[in-house]
Amino acid sequence: MTTFLGVPIRRSRDAESPIRGSETFPQAAKRAVDDTRLRRNLGRATATIRGKRQAVVDELPDWEALRDSGSAIKARVMAELPALLEQLEANVTARGGVVHWAADAEEANRIITGIVKSKEVDEVVKVKSMATQEIGLNEYLEEHGIAAVETDLAELIVQLGHDKPSHILVPAIHRGRAEVREIFLNEMTGVAVGLTDDPRELAMAARTHLRRKFLSAKVAISGTNFAIADTGTLSVVESEGNGRMCLTLPETLITVMGIEKILPTFSDLEVFMQLLPRSSTGERMNPYTSLWTGVTPGDGPQEFHLVLLDNGRTNALADEVGRAALHCIRCSACLNVCPVYERAGGHAYGSVYPGPIGAVLTPQLTGIHGHDDVNSTLPYASSLCGACFDACPVKIDIPSLLVELRGRAVDSDRGHGLPTGWDGAMKAAAWVMSDEKRFAAAQKGLAAGRLIARKGQITNLPFPMSAWTGSRNIAAPPRQTSRQWFAETHGDSEGSA
């Protein structure tokens, strides 16, 4: 058992929120690290998808230019967001759609539930959507007697397993196929008794299950990958075709979108249709892209509602870090390359937005309230290796954002309550490290380390360094520091002859 310094105590605050966890990252991550099955599932899945992504990215000679374009378009979106949203609203309305504005999760849930109830149905089909996960729509609908059926395969596995998603794109990434079989056998009606864990058989079972739902559903709920302001077009990009069924078969379609998902013009879509599939699934192109604009008489849903969700986004927009984080197109590339995510898994982040971008976005959307808030551990859930920044198709500099958030977390604690162990250590270190005489004195103190070393290695240090020696040795301090050696060999002058 290792102990570590300065980690906040547990406190539940909105413990039920889908975008706020109830325990610290190190606590939750420890459980994941100890779960060998989870480690194996995650390691295998992320390695596969990393390889695929790299291969298709390497095919494009203009990848860096595409990233720059994506980043520039997003910057424009953030700068002109209010005007673009009004343009979108006008165009959706002109094409027969109905636009709703929701300030927060509660309002969005109320609007959506109201529409569903007015259709007098007790079941809706859903296309995988981060926005509806963020607001906890399924749970809200359930409280109001409406069953929401997830139609994305991975999302369905999570739903049937009474589990939480642990990845943006592959919510059931933490599950192996034997586990999926078990879940299907226990939770699906009418599955074949001899169901094996062959992926094809599992997919067929899900298909039969879903087909029944599609054909009876009157209302569908979707998210959107991109909304296009100048035409009022919405889009869903997916791999299975189940989304397309949802988007075309039911009479009523309700789409929920975070307000940042907008693109100014139709031609901007071209950039993102190259960036997104390659970054997310490692495919040149995703199998199904659905685009719809308002309603078309006699074709597809005859009633279309668009819910524009704020839920903390305008606050985030007003902030340098938040604004950068809103560029995210939820491709999940940063998760797949993140060595911390690969070991800790998505649940450790306590939010439907896991991984590096989650570590930025979650505190932005829900705030950090002091050092005993679990959110304050998220910006530290990174070794700052920079892999996320390299992978991000819209060039979000996640490591720098994390450093800034760490700075703010520390600043917001200044003068409040008892200083943490880190405060004392860091202040003392700054005092020592800004003066060479104090530093030389501290170096002398290190010599004591030689007393507890065996064969040049120290294996056991007291708290807080026990966090280090729990799993690693440390070399005993040398008899002579570098500066002493240099002075001795190069004389008193600062330079060699």
Place this chain on the structure above:
Amino acid sequence: MRIAVVATCLADSLFPDVLKATVGLLERLGHTVVFPRAQVCCGQMHVNTGYLKEALPVVRHHVETFEAAEFDVAVAPSGSCVGSIRHQQAMVARRGGDTALAERATALAGRTYELSELLVDVLGVTDVGAYFPHRVTYHPTCHSLRMLRVGDKPLQLLRAVGGMDLVELPAADQCCGFGGTFSLKNPDVSTAMLADKMGNVLATKAEMCSAGDASCLMHIGGGLSRLKTGVRTVHLAQILASTTEKVYA
């Protein structure tokens, strides 16, 4: 050339062999080495832990110390410290309201290099005449790779080393899990990352794992030592400094 060494607080205190090798190598190549006496630390540990305010005097001290010294270029045998000097010091100064210091830091960063950058880009050598008869694998370190984009410069240098068997490290670009205070704040995840890194090092059957950063080597070496693997760590500078006459590792 007159080259100032940025000793880095870590190598200065705990790994003098790294500095001895850096100095020995540069002097062998015919350069004059200076050690600005007042130097301590670049401020990276404070920045990465969120103590940006506390980092300010550390950064100021670094900038003032090196400004006062006479040299053409500065070198640090550490990708992460150079990364911090190049990408964090000015930010710390600006955030602390000292724009003049930010400019001075940027100017200084402009003539501060990581060891492989200095050798290949500034001094124009890839064969430093080293001799090191061992089987070695190389971990590129995240900050050299992604903050500095040193690319394959260290490998160019290593490939020219006489007598050495350089073996490729699987998943080389994955972080070793050190991350400064990350290793203390998230010890379990850090250890899991280290375990995978060690597995890859052992798979190469190398006698030694090398890198351009004493901090990553402290992490990897600490793990290899705990498991009694018999595999050592060695800094890039120690390999490049070694010759048939004098061995630095």
